[in-house]
Amino acid sequence: xxxxxxxxxxxxxxxxxxxxxxxxxxxxxxxxxxxxxxxxxxxxxxxxxxxxxxxxxxxxxxxxxxxxxxxxxxxxxxxxxxxxxxxxxxxxxxxxxxxxxxxxxxx
Amino acid sequence: xxxxxxxxxxxxxxxxxxxxxxxxxxxxxxxxxxxxxxxxxxxxxxxxxxxxxxxxxxxxxxxxxxxxxxxxxxxxxxxxxxxxxxxxxxxxxxxxxxxxxxxxxxxxxxxxxxxxxxxxxxxxxxxxxxxxxxxxxxxxxxxxxxxxxxxxxxxxxxxxxxxxxxxxxxxxxxxxxxxxxxxxxxxxxxxxxxxxxxxxxxxxxxxxxxxxxxxxxxxxxxxxxxxxxxxxxxxxxxxxxxxxxxxxxxxxxxxxxx
Numbered sequence: 001x002x003x004x005x006x007x008x009x010x011x012x013x014x015x016x017x018x019x020x021x022x023x024x025x026x027x028x029x030x031x032x033x034x035x036x037x038x039x040x041x042x043x044x045x046x047x048x049x050x051x052x053x054x055x056x057x058x059x060x061x062x063x064x065x066x067x068x069x070x071x072x073x074x075x076x077x078x079x080x081x082x083x084x085x086x087x088x089x090x091x092x093x094x095x096x097x098x099x100x101x102x103x104x105x106x107x
Numbered sequence: 108x109x110x111x112x113x114x115x116x117x118x119x120x121x122x123x124x125x126x127x128x129x130x131x132x133x134x135x136x137x138x139x140x141x142x143x144x145x146x147x148x149x150x151x152x153x154x155x156x157x158x159x160x161x162x163x164x165x166x167x168x169x170x171x172x173x174x175x176x177x178x179x180x181x182x183x184x185x186x187x188x189x190x191x192x193x194x195x196x197x198x199x200x201x202x203x204x205x206x207x208x209x210x211x212x213x214x215x216x217x218x219x220x221x222x223x224x225x226x227x228x229x230x231x232x233x234x235x236x237x238x239x240x241x242x243x244x245x246x247x248x249x250x251x252x253x254x255x256x257x258x259x260x261x262x263x264x265x266x267x268x269x270x271x272x273x274x275x276x277x278x279x280x281x282x283x284x285x286x287x288x289x290x291x292x293x294x295x296x297x298x299x300x301x302x303x304x305x306x307x308x309x310x311x312x313x314x315x316x317x318x319x320x321x322x323x324x325x326x327x328x329x330x331x332x333x334x335x336x337x338x339x340x341x342x343x344x345x346x347x348x349x350x351x352x353x354x355x356x357x358x359x360x361x362x363x364x365x
């Protein structure tokens with residue numbers, strides 16, 4: 001099944017306000033260190049990069065490693081500067097790519 | 108009689124008096140109550156509850172056409188928000204074709220094979236868990252209402268017998284923990300009352316969604332008893348008993364548990 005992402009961005013904010021952004025994405029985050037029942041290594045399959053852009057400018061980025069749990073939940077804060085779109089992008093092993101976005105109105 | 112003998116007999120009779128009593132209705136509580144603030148916050152917010160990712164999968168499956176009938180769940184049942192409200196609160200229920208109780212997962216699969224003419228989903232598959240979570244979520248806030256069906260009585264009694272029977276290498280029963288010693292600690296964890304209010308649950312230990320049957324099998328392995336296979340009548344009877352035991356408590360699907 002396709003990756004599912006949930007993002008939580010406030011719909012409105014005052015200019016200069018600190019807002020909390022929460023993101024959650026479905027992914028197995030297989031470490032590459034585990035073995036199956038016959039001893040074969042289960043190949044690594046993780047998300048490696050996450051970026052968040054605010055009207056095209058990158059405001060937050062993260063590199064992910066095998067120790068991060070399945071379905072990574074990433075939350076961070078930013079300054080509400082202008083109305084527009086906050087976009088999220090996850091990329092990873094085996095060509096994994098997922099995107100999501102949310103609009104924010106800044107008064 | 109020696110003094111030690113007296114003490115042993117006193118202890119044995121105390122142990123006997125304290126065992127196999129069901130929890131008084133007003134003392135029952137969901138495991139949610141005993142969770143950390145972080146875990147509660149995770150369950151409370153639909154954008155941070157990882158089970159919601161599976162609910163989205165389930166929602167897509169509800170509308171997807173399947174099988175030789177070419178019909179989706181929605182083609183017959185319409186909007187799940189209204190048609191499935193309260194459904195999870197009354198399962199397991201008696202099914203004529205199964206000649207016994209079926210749980211919600213089995214009911215979904217019966218609909219798939221009999222009505223949609225599609226292949227049944229495998230137990231614990233992403234598809235079955237997602238669809239079950241999506242359907243059960245429509246009952247969030249609804250009190251558990253086991254059907255008052257006399258045909259279920261013998262199965263309910265069997266479930267109760269399984270719950271109270273000592274089994275496995277360490278010769279324990281479910282009731283010894285969950286009726287007699289709830290609220291105390293087993294290593295670092297609080298022994299829960301074991302009410303199935305949030306299934307399918309997202310268990311942090313599993314890093315995935317899992318069914319009540321998976322949880323029951325998990326407990327049996329902990330007791331060093333042989334777990335019943337998925338779909339075994341014993342599992343359904345225990346589910347039936349647990350739902351009866353939690354009657355009136357509110358469904359909180361999709362639950363998050365440590």
